[in-house]
Amino acid sequence: MLGPSRFTRCVKIFFDLLKQRNKHRCLSNSDRPDEYIMKFISENTEITGEQSLTPEIKLRLFTPSCRFWRERPELWPFADPYWAIYWPGGQALSRYLLDNPEVCQGMTVLDLGSGCGASAIAAKMCGATHVVANDIDTVAAVATSMNCELNGLEPLICVADNMIGSELEGFDLILLGDMFYEETIATSLHSWLDHCIRTHGTKVLIGDPGRAQFQEHCIRRLLHQLAHFELPEPVKEENYGLTCSNVWYYNPQF
Secondary structure, three states: OOOHHHHHHHHHHHHHHHHHHHOOOOOOHHHOOHHHHHHHHHHHOEEEOOOOOOOOOOEEEOOOOOHHHOOOHHHOOOOOOHHHOOOHHHHHHHHHHHHOHHHOOOOEEEEEOOOOOHHHHHHHHOOOOEEEEEOOOHHHHHHHHHHHHHOOOOOOEEEOOOOOOOOOOOOOEEEEEOOOOOHHHHHHHHHHHHHHHHHHOOEEEEEEOOOHHHHOOHHHHHEEEEEEEEOOHHHHHHOOOOOEEEEEEEOOOO
16 A cells, blocks of 8 residues: 555656657547446546545545556556546535535536546536536546446536537536646636636636646636635645645636
8 A cells, every 4th residue: 555645656657657658659538438448447446535525425536556556657548547536626616516505506517627527426416407527538428427326326418529718608607626737728718718707607616726827827816715625634645735725716807
């Protein structure tokens, strides 16, 4: 079993090695049948979640005892598995929804960059009428469906197209957890979210643990903090010393 500090290092090393490998290898997840992906996820993740901010949501995630913490990264058959980590911004966003179900009750919700699907699952558990989980990794869609089943929900609609910049109509609420990890993406999101709010009246909630790319971006001054969560000790140790995570309401009229 890996200790917390070693686990943190392994997360970073694993993703760094995958990035180096994927520079020279084109992977198409869509070429794999869902049955193969489901079997692979079942065999290479563990059902967990009890040490997160949302112990009531069960998820299939990477843990230190999973095979690929010991296996050579070049044997990983898919793109980078961001869906296999429950990131702290998503944890805060999911916790906020569970604590305030009226925020999404009866609404049509888009979880952008949905990863493991936790925030989309939380929205559905809170009574959202329609929920769409959007992630450009098709493996994330399979993982989300499996996580829905773990939590006694019907599979959600999963969309693998890049929806940033699209003409988005019909959604009452957009959820974004941990999406402000690069300045270029943050800038694209800023412009698009502003358009969605001003054109369609869409509400936007953002979960972020205080990454520099988020705190230093101009969008930060347009946000109103709704909630602050202290991260559980295991989550702190897995996320390079981050200690808390916040939920923000995006209001471009600030």
